[in-house]
Amino acid sequence: MSYTEKSIDEIRASLDKGEVTSEELFEEAREKALKYQSDYNAFVTILDKKEEEKNKKTILSGIPYALKDNISTKGILTTASSNILKDYVPVYDATVYRKLKEAGAVLVGKNVLDELAMGGIGTTGHTGVVRNPWDKNRLIGGSSAGSAAAVALGIVPFAIGSDTGDSVRKPASFGGIVGFKPTYGRISRYGLFAFASSLDHIAILTRNVKDAAYVTNIVKGQDEYDMTSLPDDGKEYAKVLDNSVKGKKLFYIKEVCNLENYKNNNDLELIETLQKFHQTLDKVRELGIEVDEVSIDRKLLSALYPAYMTISCAEATSNNANLIGIHFGLRGEGKTVDEMMFDARTKGFSELIKRRFVLGSFILQKENQERLFLNAGRIRRMIVDKINELFKTYDGFIMPTSGGIAPKFDEEIDRLSERYLILEYHLVIGNFGGFPSITIPNGFVNEMPIGINITGRVMEDDIVLSIAHQIESKLGFKNQIAKGAK
Amino acid sequence: MITKEMLKDYANKLMFDMKEEEYETLQKEFDVILRQMDLIGEFEGIKDVEPMTFPYVIYHAKFREDVVKDEISTEEALMNAKDVKDNQVRVPKVVE
Numbered sequence: 077m078s079y080t081e082k083s084i085d086e087i088r089a090s091l092d093k094g095e096v097t098s099e100e101l102f103e104e105a106r107e108k109a110l111k112y113q114s115d116y117n118a119f120v121t122i123l124d125k126k127e128e129e130k131n132k133k134t135i136l137s138g139i140p141y142a143l144k145d146n147i148s149t150k151g152i153l154t155t156a157s158s159n160i161l162k163d164y165v166p167v168y169d170a171t172v173y174r175k176l177k178e179a180g181a182v183l184v185g186k187n188v189l190d191e192l193a194m195g196g197i198g199t200t201g202h203t204g205v206v207r208n209p210w211d212k213n214r215l216i217g218g219s220s221a222g223s224a225a226a227v228a229l230g231i232v233p234f235a236i237g238s239d240t241g242d243s244v245r246k247p248a249s250f251g252g253i254v255g256f257k258p259t260y261g262r263i264s265r266y267g268l269f270a271f272a273s274s275l276d277h278i279a280i281l282t283r284n285v286k287d288a289a290y291v292t293n294i295v296k297g298q299d300e301y302d303m304t305s306l307p308d309d310g311k312e313y314a315k316v317l318d319n320s321v322k323g324k325k326l327f328y329i330k331e332v333c334n335l336e337n338y339k340n341n342n343d344l345e346l347i348e349t350l351q352k353f354h355q356t357l358d359k360v361r362e363l364g365i366e367v368d369e370v371s372i373d374r375k376l377l378s379a380l381y382p383a384y385m386t387i388s389c390a391e392a393t394s395n396n397a398n399l400i401g402i403h404f405g406l407r408g409e410g411k412t413v414d415e416m417m418f419d420a421r422t423k424g425f426s427e428l429i430k431r432r433f434v435l436g437s438f439i440l441q442k443e444n445q446e447r448l449f450l451n452a453g454r455i456r457r458m459i460v461d462k463i464n465e466l467f468k469t470y471d472g473f474i475m476p477t478s479g480g481i482a483p484k485f486d487e488e489i490d491r492l493s494e495r496y497l498i499l500e501y502h503l504v505i506g507n508f509g510g511f512p513s514i515t516i517p518n519g520f521v522n523e524m525p526i527g528i529n530i531t532g533r534v535m536e537d538d539i540v541l542s543i544a545h546q547i548e549s550k551l552g553f554k555n556q557i558a559k560g561a562k
Numbered sequence: 563m564i565t566k567e568m569l570k571d572y573a574n575k576l577m578f579d580m581k582e583e584e585y586e587t588l589q590k591e592f593d594v595i596l597r598q599m600d601l602i603g604e605f606e607g608i609k610d611v612e613p614m615t616f617p618y619v620i621y622h623a624k625f626r627e628d629v630v631k632d633e634i635s636t637e638e639a640l641m642n643a644k645d646v647k648d649n650q651v652r653v654p655k656v657v658e
Contacts, residue, residue: 167638260617274616300626304616375604382598393576400577403651404642413653414577421578430573430580431588435595437572438564451602453613458605460614491594497601510617534618 080105081230081557084139084287091138098138098182102126105140105184108231116207116229116560118222120145121153122185129180135290135314137180142226142235145186146193147278148267149173152183156269157201158191160399160406160424170267171299172236172278179294184232187222191429193238193271194392195219196246199485200428208250209558210524214482217247220281224251227281228558234291235281240271241384242477242503244279245515249477249527252517252556254544256280256288258537260510261306263292264299272391275384275507284554285516285545289313292537311538317545322364324471324543326530328357330371332475332498345480346495348521353476356518356528359550360474365543367474372462378494379455381501384508386439386452393436399424460509464533471539472532475502477515481524503529512537514544517553525556564592 079087079096090096109122119142129137143149146156148166155161169177176183188201198206198221206221208214209228216225220237224247227235237244239257248255257279265276278295282288290313297308331337335350357367401408401420408419425433439448466473479499483489489496506513513531520526530547532540548554566585569592573580580588636649645652 164642167634167641168632261620303623303625304620375601379601379604382602385595386599386602397576402643402653403640407644411654413656416653418577418579421576422580425578427580427584427587430578430584431591433576433578434569434572434580434588437576438569441572447603448599450613451608453615454608454611455602455605457611457614458608460617491598497598508614508617 078104078108078230080108080140080232081561082233083284083555084135084233084290087139087233088135098129099126101138101140102182102184105232108229109185109226112229112231115212116209116225117204118187118206118225118229118231119185120155120157120188120201120203120222123152123183127177127183129182130178132180134179134294136176136294138182140182140184140232141176142184142187142223142232143173144189144220144223144235144237146189146238146269147173147236148269149183149186152186154186155202156192157189157203158424158429159202159426160401160420162202162406164404168267171264171301172295173267175295176236187220187226187235187237189221190219191426192269192392192396193219193240193243194429194432196242198247200426202426205485208482209560210252211482212560214484214524215250217250217482219243220247220279223281224248224253224255227251227253227283228556229561230557233283234287237279237281238268238271239277239279239507240275240388241501241507244281245477245503245506245513245529248281248515250482250525252525252553252558254282254285254288254517255515256282256292256541257506257513258292258296259306259512259534261304262296262512262537264297264302264305266299266301270395272388273395274391275388277507283556285514285541285548286314286317288514289317289541289545309535309537313538313541316538317542319542321543321546323366324539325366325368325469326360326472326474326543327368327370327466327470328474329377329502330369331374331377332502334369343480343495345521349476349478349480349526352519352521352526353528356547356551357474360547363546363550368470370466376455376459376462377498377502380459380504381497383452383455384501384504385435386448387456389432389436390439390449393433393440396433456508459505463505463509463511467533471536472530472543475529476518477503477527477529481521481526506531510534512540514540516544516548516551517556518551519553564589564596
């Protein structure tokens with residue numbers, strides 16, 4: 077096994093014993109990134125040279141990692157996987173990158189994402205489609221597609237992504253790895269290219285829960301450049317993972333998870349995914365965790381996806397108004413400044429992104445603001461209030477991350493089906509309420525990975541991590557490397 | 563009913579255009595989108611709910627002092643602009 081396929085603890089031990097140097101680790105990660113690039117397209121940029129290490133005393137010093145290409149890195153190309161930013165080189169560092177640099181972590185490259193992080197499939201980046209390392213004919217999910225592929229392939233032990241609806245937790249599930257989105261504000265968003273500011277989170281991809289705890293420990297904390305960032309809670313997450321979870325209470329949503337709902341459904345992957353979910357619940361109960369079935373209004377659940385699309389597209393429309401190609405980005409042609417901006421945006425955005433912007437524009441038309449935009453905000457409050465009410469009794473909820481395995485690239489999806497509207501989009505609850513939320517692997521269906529998700533109360537990142545860590549220990553799917561890694 | 567002309571107007575308001583066939587695809591997509599959007603308004607008493615704009619109430623909002631701290635040089639500020647003259651970004655004449 078190569079070093080970059082190991083856990084952070086194992087790599088740390090080898091570094092400390094002098095069995096390997098950070099230079100050798102960087103070279104190993106870099107060579108792998110280059111080797112897998114033509115098959116999986118995980119990277120926009122692979123660095124030629126290791127950055128200078130600033131600190132040699134943290135758990136992450138000398139450890140290689142990758143950053144999603146919508147996180148600002150001074151002097152290193154940062155494209156957000158969009159043509160409009162294909163030559164953009166930032167002049168400042170994102171806080172998350174600065175903290176990792178200061179901790180001595182070693183950046184290997186910048187990962188492909190869905191253009192401007194606005195997509196969930198990993199196929200819309202300007203440098204091409206990201207493929208699933210378990211099966212090249214399938215997508216890995218997005219928007220943190222390249223980040224998930226890089227971790228699943230064992231190129232790096234961790235990667236930093238962003239999660240606005242499920243953009244870290246869904247690709248983690250499709251890639252057989254761990255995706256952790258901490259409480260909103262736990263990690264500063266300064267330097268993350270905004271998609272939908274009220275939903276955006278920096279989030280972490282690893283191959284086991286303890287590694288996610290280590291990385292979160294390093295990058296969390298209040299930041300004077302992000303007024304929404306939270307004061308450090310002072311907890312060392314990796315040290316509390318084994319705290320007792322006996323007596324904790326979780327629920328799952330009946331309308332999503334109960335097999336009775338799918339009696340007439342002939343989607344065998346969906347049925348097997350849910351059966352495995354329920355088998356896992358038995359193991360969760362063996363830990364002394366109580367798990368109950370709870371009912372939530374189906375109509376409210378069906379409104380999650382449209383409410384998410386409404387809020388995110390409207391916020392994105394506003395956030396991306398700065399992409400005009402004058403002071404940075406793709407330069408347009410024209411006789412006036414307006415014509416130049418119009419040309420830059422017409423040429424710089426792909427069709428899929430334009431569709432989302434048009435939707436945002438439609439939602440923000442005066443005649444639609446009350447019916448769509450404000451009602452979506454009301455739906456958001458209704459579901460968050462409902463979950464917070466349940467959190468008076470329960471410490472969190474546990475759900476299948478998706479209704480199945482990663483789809484094939486050409487798979488047709490019925491976007492009005494309950495599977496699409498509820499099973500594939502319940503993770504947005506975590507963004508609506510800012511709840512800490514983690515995906516861990518839950519085995520395989522048709523030789524493709526599936527995941528489960530645990531979401532807890534705001535500020536209780538430590539509890540969510542310790543529940544996930546102990547379930548992970550029961551399941552035996554940690555530290556998985558995808559089949560595509562040779 | 564959403565027409566192609568309406569979609570073009572929404573796109574142009576955001577300062578971009580699409581190809582004719584792209585508007586046609588989008589128009590078909592809007593059939594599904596509008597049906598999804600209908601799911602938002604179907605709740606009794608929804609008007610009494612205060613729209614939520616942030617995940618939770620933030621008690622610790624951090625404001626920094628309004629003093630100059632980190633600065634970037636003129637060269638850095640202009641390094642991503644494609645057309646620069648005399649330390650300024652050059653654009654077409656506004657007044658002829």
